[in-house]
Amino acid sequence: MITKGNFLLLDSSEFNGWLQQQKITRTISKLQVHHTWLPNYSTRRNQDHFRCLEGIRTTHLANGWSGTGQNVTVFEDGKIAISLDxxxxxxxAGIKGENTGALCVEIIGNFDVGGDAMTDEQRQAVLHLYACLAIKLNIPVDTNHIVYHAWYTSAGDWLGDYIQGRSSKTCPGTNFFGHGNTRLAASRGFIPGIQAEVQRIKNGDEEPMTAAEKKRMDDLQATVDAQSKWIESEKAKANMECPSWAKTAYEYYKPFIADSKGSYDFWRQLVINYRKENGIQVQKV
Structure with a gap:
C-alpha cells in the first residue's frame, strides 16, 4: 500500500481490508464499468503506475473537471488505485448526467475487438473489486446496478444496452471480458464472475495472498527453481565426456574403464590416482 501524490496504490489482496475501514457518507447504488482505451497495455509498457495516474488526472483537469474523473483504477498487473482527489x-465524472449515486471504476486497457487481451491478474482484481464493493455498499450484482458506459447515450440517457450509433461509447469494450459490451454479454460473463467472487468472500474462503505472503512464495519458488537447475546440472556432470585435463589418465586406465563418460568427481579422482601411481608431483604456485 503506497500513497504518492494524488493516489493510493494497493495490491488486490489489500483492497478488501482497506475498504472495510472506509466510512461511506454518500448513497451509492450503482457501480460504473469503464475501460480507459488510452492509456492501454502498449502505452503502459515500462511506465510507473503513479506517472500513469497523474497523466490521466492532468487530462481530466484539462477537461475542466475538478480532479481525476474516476474513483478507482485497476491496472493490468492487478494493482488497484484510489483517487485521493x-x-x-x-x-x-464517469457518465454524463448519471454520476449521482454512482461509483466510477476505470480499467486500464483497450478492450475493443482487436485491442488488449485482459491479463489474468487484472481479470481477478476486477472481479474481486466489484464483489467487495457490492458487499460493502449492499448493491445487487445485476445489470441494473453494475452498468456499462455503453448502455447510455452521450447525453446520459439510459438505453439499457449497447446500441451502435446511439451509445455514447463502446466502453468498456466490444470484447470486454471476452464476451463484449452488450447487456447479454455482461449477464453471461462479467456478472456471474462477480457473483461467484461474492460467494467466495462470504463463504470465508481464503483471501488472496498479501504482498508479504506472495513475496515468500516467490522466494520459495525461486529457491526451488535454482535447486532444480542445480540437480539438472549435476545430472549433466555425472554423464560428462572425458575432459581434456583427464585425457592422459583416461588413456592410461582405458582398458579398465567401461566408457568415456563419468562425473566430474570421477575424472578428478582418476587423475589423482594416475599421478600417484606414476609419481607425478604437482607444483604449487
Whole structure:
C-alpha cells in the first residue's frame, strides 16, 4: 500500500481490508464499468503506475473537471488505485448526467475487438473489486446496478444496452471480458464472475495472498527453481565426456574403464590416482 501524490496504490489482496475501514457518507447504488482505451497495455509498457495516474488526472483537469474523473483504477498487473482527489465519498465524472449515486471504476486497457487481451491478474482484481464493493455498499450484482458506459447515450440517457450509433461509447469494450459490451454479454460473463467472487468472500474462503505472503512464495519458488537447475546440472556432470585435463589418465586406465563418460568427481579422482601411481608431483604456485 503506497500513497504518492494524488493516489493510493494497493495490491488486490489489500483492497478488501482497506475498504472495510472506509466510512461511506454518500448513497451509492450503482457501480460504473469503464475501460480507459488510452492509456492501454502498449502505452503502459515500462511506465510507473503513479506517472500513469497523474497523466490521466492532468487530462481530466484539462477537461475542466475538478480532479481525476474516476474513483478507482485497476491496472493490468492487478494493482488497484484510489483517487485521493476523487475518493469514494465524492461523485465521479464517469457518465454524463448519471454520476449521482454512482461509483466510477476505470480499467486500464483497450478492450475493443482487436485491442488488449485482459491479463489474468487484472481479470481477478476486477472481479474481486466489484464483489467487495457490492458487499460493502449492499448493491445487487445485476445489470441494473453494475452498468456499462455503453448502455447510455452521450447525453446520459439510459438505453439499457449497447446500441451502435446511439451509445455514447463502446466502453468498456466490444470484447470486454471476452464476451463484449452488450447487456447479454455482461449477464453471461462479467456478472456471474462477480457473483461467484461474492460467494467466495462470504463463504470465508481464503483471501488472496498479501504482498508479504506472495513475496515468500516467490522466494520459495525461486529457491526451488535454482535447486532444480542445480540437480539438472549435476545430472549433466555425472554423464560428462572425458575432459581434456583427464585425457592422459583416461588413456592410461582405458582398458579398465567401461566408457568415456563419468562425473566430474570421477575424472578428478582418476587423475589423482594416475599421478600417484606414476609419481607425478604437482607444483604449487
Amino acid at each position: 476523487r475518493d469514494l465519498n465524492k461523485t465521479p
